[in-house]
Amino acid sequence: MNKVSSYWEATKNTKSSYPKLEGNFDSEVVVIGGGFSGLSTAYFLSKKGIKVTLLEQSSIGWGASGRNAGMLTTGYKNSIASLSKKHGKNNAKQLLDFSKDCIKLIDQIVKEENIDCSLNYNGGLKLAFKKQHFEDLKNEQEYMYDNFNYETKLIYPSDMNNEINSPIYKYGALLDSNSFSFHPLNYAIGLSNSIDKYGGIIYENSKVVSLTKNKDEYVVKTNEGQIISKNVVIATNGYSTSNVHKDLTKTMMSIDSHVITTEKLENNTLDQILPTNRVASDTKNFLYYFRKTTDNRLLFGGRVSFGNRKDSQNKLELYEELRKNMVKVFPNLRNADIDYKWAGTTAFPMDFMPHVGKTREGVYYLLGYCGHGAAMSTFFGKIISDSISKEINIPDSLNNLKLTKIPFHNQQNTLLSLAENYMKFKDIIS
Numbered sequence: 367m368n369k370v371s372s373y374w375e376a377t378k379n380t381k382s383s384y385p386k387l388e389g390n391f392d393s394e395v396v397v398i399g400g401g402f403s404g405l406s407t408a409y410f411l412s413k414k415g416i417k418v419t420l421l422e423q424s425s426i427g428w429g430a431s432g433r434n435a436g437m438l439t440t441g442y443k444n445s446i447a448s449l450s451k452k453h454g455k456n457n458a459k460q461l462l463d464f465s466k467d468c469i470k471l472i473d474q475i476v477k478e479e480n481i482d483c484s485l486n487y488n489g490g491l492k493l494a495f496k497k498q499h500f501e502d503l504k505n506e507q508e509y510m511y512d513n514f515n516y517e518t519k520l521i522y523p524s525d526m527n528n529e530i531n532s533p534i535y536k537y538g539a540l541l542d543s544n545s546f547s548f549h550p551l552n553y554a555i556g557l558s559n560s561i562d563k564y565g566g567i568i569y570e571n572s573k574v575v576s577l578t579k580n581k582d583e584y585v586v587k588t589n590e591g592q593i594i595s596k597n598v599v600i601a602t603n604g605y606s607t608s609n610v611h612k613d614l615t616k617t618m619m620s621i622d623s624h625v626i627t628t629e630k631l632e633n634n635t636l637d638q639i640l641p642t643n644r645v646a647s648d649t650k651n652f653l654y655y656f657r658k659t660t661d662n663r664l665l666f667g668g669r670v671s672f673g674n675r676k677d678s679q680n681k682l683e684l685y686e687e688l689r690k691n692m693v694k695v696f697p698n699l700r701n702a703d704i705d706y707k708w709a710g711t712t713a714f715p716m717d718f719m720p721h722v723g724k725t726r727e728g729v730y731y732l733l734g735y736c737g738h739g740a741a742m743s744t745f746f747g748k749i750i751s752d753s754i755s756k757e758i759n760i761p762d763s764l765n766n767l768k769l770t771k772i773p774f775h776n777q778q779n780t781l782l783s784l785a786e787n788y789m790k791f792k793d794i795i796s
């Protein structure tokens with residue numbers, strides 16, 4: 367198939383459509399962005415009976431939330447040991463706990479709201495791309511167990527064939543049985559149904575073009591309407607633009623990730639290459655990630671390019687590069703047709719950590735998941751909702767993470783091209 371089109375879009379549940387914002391309204395909270403971050407915030411607020419309005423520039427789940435690999439994995443881009451070194455042991459422990467809690471929270475919501483999104487509880491593998499990377503995984507496993515009693519399991523090279531059959535991944539892996547997978551777009555659709563059920567208001571095709579403060583209230587404008595609100599939550603992540611909030615946008619690099627999905631494969635092909643049906647990603651900077659789908663396809667994703675962000679999602683040669691990478695990982699798939707290909711945008715702050723908080727003028731934000739936000743974004747939405755309803759303050763470990771502006775942010779494409787070469791070089795030498 368030569369067209370860019372998403373497997374999740376092709377297999378989504380029936381979705382309600384929501385109107386465009388037209389006219390002037392008010393609300394207690396306006397949430398900008400209809401991905402997991404915004405949906406979760408609006409879900410928890412509407413459940414508490416707080417008047418919330420969500421504005422999405424396209425349709426629900428249109429951004430990274432409806433395009434990701436649906437891998438709900440524990441941990442962060444940074445290792446827990448390195449977080450402990452940088453932010454102290456107590457903060458690292460809290461961050462580790464959150465990364466487990468966020469996964470449980472999704473499970474709980476899906477069950478409570480009866481969301482049909484194909485949960486699969488088979489655990490997740492972090493695959494060592496090099497021998498030295500397995501030593502790093504061993505250190506992380508030991509650190510988490512010795513310090514926080516957190517159990518993960520090392521898969522030694524001799525046992526790798528029980529987990530994956532690939533000439534690339536033979537150095538070992540770390541198994542976290544808490545990780546699991548779902549159909550991301552169906553989860554987003556399920557959340558929007560629940561917001562609607564609890565009385566939250568959703569507008570689609572309603573792009574926020576300006577956000578201003580007038581005394582104690584915010585004025586949120588789209589081209590055809592406006593909402594006056596006491597609170598505003600920015601949940602636009604990799605799709606953030608400076609007309610909504612200039613300073614926040616400068617704290618993140620927006621980076622694309624590409625995904626392909628094969629035709630339906632014979633059962634024994636997949637059983638052979640991924641016998642335990644776990645989600646998997648590797649230890650490279652330009653990482654690969656993959657999983658089975660419920661209808662026996664291999665979904666394979668990865669970073670192919672950092673630069674030229676604007677057109678990377680439609681560049682067919684990048685998907686072909688990804689297919690070649692997939693064949694290097696699983697040579698058995700050399701003749702498999704690719705039925706779907708698509709991409710989405712992620713957000714990376716300077717410290718490679720997700721951030722939740724409030725700006726100086728009092729706007730809430732949740733962002734910067736570094737490609738790990740499928741689970742954490744739901745948890746952050748709950749934190750914001752609890753913070754708005756004054757049930758809790760933002761926890762210290764998250765509050766202590768400082769969001770800083772990226773120097774020369776307006777030269778983003780040049781910076782990303784430099785970063786791409788640096789990361790590729792690091793993947794070769796490390």
Ligand SMILES: Cc1cc2nc3c(=O)[nH]c(=O)nc-3n(C[C@H](O)[C@H](O)[C@H](O)COP(=O)(O)OP(=O)(O)OC[C@H]3O[C@@H](n4cnc5c(N)ncnc54)[C@H](O)[C@@H]3O)c2cc1C
Nearest residue numbers: 399401402403423429430431434435437574710738739740
């Ligand atoms: C290809 C790919 C694969 C990934 N795989 C995984 C994975 O397997 N596991 C994992 O943990 N993470 C993964 N991620 C990352 C994960 O998808 C994100 O971290 C998460 O979805 C972020 O959710 P979000 O709601 O913050 O942002 P998004 O889902 O991107 O939502 C932001 C929304 O804001 C809207 N918006 C922007 N500006 C405006 C405006 N002015 N007015 C109104 N609306 C606006 C956008 O249209 C968009 O819908 C992947 C990401 C990509 C792109």
